[in-house]
Amino acid sequence: MAISVHHVDKSFGDTPILRDVCVDVATGSLTALLGPSGGGKSTLLRVIAGLEQPDRGTVAISGSDVTRVVPQRRNVGFVFQHYAAFKHMTVGENVAFGLRVRKRPRAEIRARVSELLELVHLEQMADRYPAQLSGGQRQRMALARALAVEPEVLLLDEPFGALDAQVRKELRTWLRRLHDEVHVTTVFVTHDQEEAIEVADTIVVLADGVVVQSGDPQEVYDNPATPFVMRFLGPVTELGGRLVRPHDVELTGEPRPGAVPATVSRIVRLGFEVRVEMVSAGRPTWAQVTRDLARRLDLTPGDTVYLRPLAERELLAAGAP
Amino acid sequence: MARHVLRLTALTYLLFLLVLPVGLIAWRTFEHGLGPFVAALSTEEARHAFRVTIVVALWAVALNTVFGVGTAILLARHEFPGKRLLNALIDLPLAVSPVVVGLALVLVYGRFAPVGGWLDRAGIQVIFSVPGMVLATAFVSLPLVVRAVLPVLAELGDEQEQAAYTLGATGWQTFRRITVPGIRAALGYGVVLCLARSLGEYGAVAVVSGRLVGQTQTLTLFVEERFQNFDQVAAYAAATSLAVIAVLTLLVTRLLRPKDSR
Numbered sequence: 001m002a003i004s005v006h007h008v009d010k011s012f013g014d015t016p017i018l019r020d021v022c023v024d025v026a027t028g029s030l031t032a033l034l035g036p037s038g039g040g041k042s043t044l045l046r047v048i049a050g051l052e053q054p055d056r057g058t059v060a061i062s063g064s065d066v067t068r069v070v071p072q073r074r075n076v077g078f079v080f081q082h083y084a085a086f087k088h089m090t091v092g093e094n095v096a097f098g099l100r101v102r103k104r105p106r107a108e109i110r111a112r113v114s115e116l117l118e119l120v121h122l123e124q125m126a127d128r129y130p131a132q133l134s135g136g137q138r139q140r141m142a143l144a145r146a147l148a149v150e151p152e153v154l155l156l157d158e159p160f161g162a163l164d165a166q167v168r169k170e171l172r173t174w175l176r177r178l179h180d181e182v183h184v185t186t187v188f189v190t191h192d193q194e195e196a197i198e199v200a201d202t203i204v205v206l207a208d209g210v211v212v213q214s215g216d217p218q219e220v221y222d223n224p225a226t227p228f229v230m231r232f233l234g235p236v237t238e239l240g241g242r243l244v245r246p247h248d249v250e251l252t253g254e255p256r257p258g259a260v261p262a263t264v265s266r267i268v269r270l271g272f273e274v275r276v277e278m279v280s281a282g283r284p285t286w287a288q289v290t291r292d293l294a295r296r297l298d299l300t301p302g303d304t305v306y307l308r309p310l311a312e313r314e315l316l317a318a319g320a321p
Numbered sequence: 322m323a324r325h326v327l328r329l330t331a332l333t334y335l336l337f338l339l340v341l342p343v344g345l346i347a348w349r350t351f352e353h354g355l356g357p358f359v360a361a362l363s364t365e366e367a368r369h370a371f372r373v374t375i376v377v378a379l380w381a382v383a384l385n386t387v388f389g390v391g392t393a394i395l396l397a398r399h400e401f402p403g404k405r406l407l408n409a410l411i412d413l414p415l416a417v418s419p420v421v422v423g424l425a426l427v428l429v430y431g432r433f434a435p436v437g438g439w440l441d442r443a444g445i446q447v448i449f450s451v452p453g454m455v456l457a458t459a460f461v462s463l464p465l466v467v468r469a470v471l472p473v474l475a476e477l478g479d480e481q482e483q484a485a486y487t488l489g490a491t492g493w494q495t496f497r498r499i500t501v502p503g504i505r506a507a508l509g510y511g512v513v514l515c516l517a518r519s520l521g522e523y524g525a526v527a528v529v530s531g532r533l534v535g536q537t538q539t540l541t542l543f544v545e546e547r548f549q550n551f552d553q554v555a556a557y558a559a560a561t562s563l564a565v566i567a568v569l570t571l572l573v574t575r576l577l578r579p580k581d582s583r
Contacts, residue, residue: 051483071486078487084480088502098488101498142484149488 001063002027002153002185003048008057010043010209017043018054019209025153025187025202027062030179032200033189036232040209041189045155048187049078062152077146077184081158083138085130091141092117092126098149116144119178136167147182156188160195172199193233197221205229227316237285239307242317248310249287251276253297259306267299274299280307343564349553350561361555362562369535370543370559377451377526377539378519381458385515389466390508394500396467397474414463422460423528426453430529449531454539457525462518469511470504477503509577517570521563 003025010018018040025031033041046052048059050071058067066074086094092113099109117123120140130138139159146154159175160168176199179186190196196203197217204214213225224230230243237246240260252259262280269275274294277286287307297305350358361367395401396408414422430437430447440447447453481503485495501508523541530537534546540559547556 049487051487071483072489072491074487076487078484080480080484082480084484086481086484086499088505097485097490097498101485101488101490101494145484145488 001025002029002061003187004058004060005044005048006058006060008044008047008054008059010040010047010052010054017209018047021057021206021209021211023204023211023214025185027185028183029185029202030176030200031187031202031204032196033187033204033206034193034196034232035191035206035212037191039206041191041206042157044206045078045157045187045189048153049076049155050074051078075149075152077149077151077154079139079142079146079154079156079159081161083130083135083142083162085138085142087130090127090129091122091133094130094141095144095148097145102149112148116148119147119181120144134167135163136171139163139171143178147184151184154184154186156186158189158191160190168195175199197233205232207232224316230316235288237287238283239280239285239309242309244309246275246286246288249285250308250310251287251289251293251297252306253303255306256308259308262305262307264299264301264303264305266301267294269294276305278305278307346557346560346564350557357554358558358561361552361558364555366535366538367543367555367559370538370540373451373454373538374520374540377454377458378516380451380455381462381519382512382516384455384459385462385466386508386512388463389511389515390470390504392467393470393474393504396471398479411464411467414461419457419461419522419524419526420528423457423525426457426460426525426529430456448529449533449537451537453529454526454537457529458519458522461522461525462515465515465518466508466511469507469514473504473507474500506577510574513570513574513577517567517574520566520570 001024003023005021005023008018008021009016021040021044023044033044035041043052047054048061050059050066050069054067058065060066061074061076071078086097089097095113095116096109099112104112113126114123117126120143122137122140122144125133125137125141130141133141143156143159156175160171163171172195175188188199200217202214203217203220205212205220207228213220213229215223220229221233224233227236227243230236235246236243237249238244239249250259255261260280262278262285264276264278265284266277267274268277269291272291274289274291275286276289276294276299277284279285285307297303299305362371392407392411396404427448428434430440430453432438432441432446432448437447445452447456477500481499482495485499490498521541522539523545526539527542527545530539530542532538532542532546538546540563544556544559544563547553547559
């Protein structure tokens with residue numbers, strides 16, 4: 001394991017932020033810490049980096065216990081949400097910083113800096129100051145700076161949080177490709193489930209300071225451990241008191257075993273998919289169907305249709321937390 | 322109309338309070354050309370007063386720079402019991418009259434006081450000598466560096482410093498390469514203000530120095546002593562040079578003050 005966090009507790013004053021958190025991050029993986037704001041994701045990342053001390057529990061990096069080790073000696077790269085660019089240094093000097101304080105030979109620093117700037121596509125920007133870069137460029141510079149010291153693990157705190165939607169999407173894909181190229185164990189914090197599913201190969205869901213579930217994105221999406229995780233990872237609707245993904249609802253015009261009747265109240269066409277809003281047993285529900293199916297059934301408000309969950313999955317009761 | 326009245330009032334106020342007195346001093350100084358001015362400031366006493374003033378001011382500025390930066394970092398980056406008290410104490414020198422400061426220092430460091438007596442036996446004379454004058458000057462100019470640096474440090478935040486730590490920089494490397502460049506302009510501003518205040522200090526220094534001509538006489542004390550002895554040429558000449566130094570430091574602060582954006 002590249003990172004092992006064991007039974008970590010952390011409070012700020014009387015407010016518990018992390019409660020008995022255990023997380024293992026496999027070497028070479030790209031892991032997302034996913035959860036709502038205030039769930040303790042960033043604090044956990046800072047505990048791993050050594051920027052916060054846990055009240056209890058241990059942190060190990062590459063097998064050695066670093067709980068009491070200062071951040072300087074943990075060999076981690078950390079990328080901050082707001083870049084933490086050294087404003088008085090050029091892009092090149094920013095990237096070179098970690099190597100300079102390590103007193104590496106000049107020629108080596110120069111070679112490594114230009115190699116990294118090429119990796120993050122900033123080779124033209126070496127002599128600019130951070131203030132002259134766009135948000136996305138600054139974040140890439142911060143990434144190059146963190147990678148310069150060849151860290152054992154790379155930690156990214158909401159790396160795309162301060163960027164606009166378009167740049168966010170580009171950087172996401174780019175980060176995935178970069179990880180495939182560099183293979184450094186990476187952990188990133190995000191509150192965006194789409195980002196986590198798209199980029200990560202492992203997702204750790206954190207809420208109220210507790211690890212609720214961890215696993216690969218498909219598993220967490222398809223077999224959520226709790227209704228909370230299910231709701232957080234994608235759209236959900238209720239069917240006969242159970243939670244279902246709207247695209248996992250089978251909708252037919254004729255009654256079938258296990259299906260419940262529902263009355264169509266509204267039909268919304270969103271390009272290739274159709275959102276059918278219904279009332280079943282006095283409660284609202286909805287299903288996501290293809291345009292083709294909607295046309296075949298000739299759905300209009302007031303029709304009676306029959307619904308049942310598509311897959312044979314363990315369904316979660318809607319009432320549970 | 323109201324605006325004109327307001328403007329006229331402000332100008333008149335400044336004229337009688339500031340422009341007229343300072344202007345008259347300058348006029349009196351150079352009334353008979355540069356000759357008497359140069360002669361008055363080339364006497365042994367005058368040159369000695371210049372030297373004492375510079376030595377005392379530089380020491381006070383050095384002490385307050387170290388103390389100021391250290392305290393600002395402590396207040397901006399750390400939580401500790403007594404923080405609010407420390408924060409309030411820093412402004413005390415602004416409220417206490419310099420004469421009181423001088424007397425208080427004599428009470429502690431005078432030859433017949435416990436601390437002063439102990440130092441005296443160790444061969445260090447504080448009161449009526451340069452160390453006491455440095456203490457008095459440092460006391461009155463104490464808040465200037467802290468108050469200039471603290472807001473900038475707080476605004477800067479600690480993310481850059483934390484980034485430096487994760488990149489392997491030690492505390493000292495981080496301070497020198499990240500913190501100091503970040504506060505450079507504010508620090509320069511605070512230092513110049515502190516220097517200006519130190520050069521012009523009179524009350525506290527008057528009490529602790531003993532005003533020994535040719536020994537512990539600073540430029541401000543020299544002005545007063547010459548004036549009392551009806552040597553108005555020397556008094557005006559020294560006063561003018563103090564004013565010129567003040568204007569120069571003001572200009573430097575003006576140059577340091579603007580946009581610290583990059």
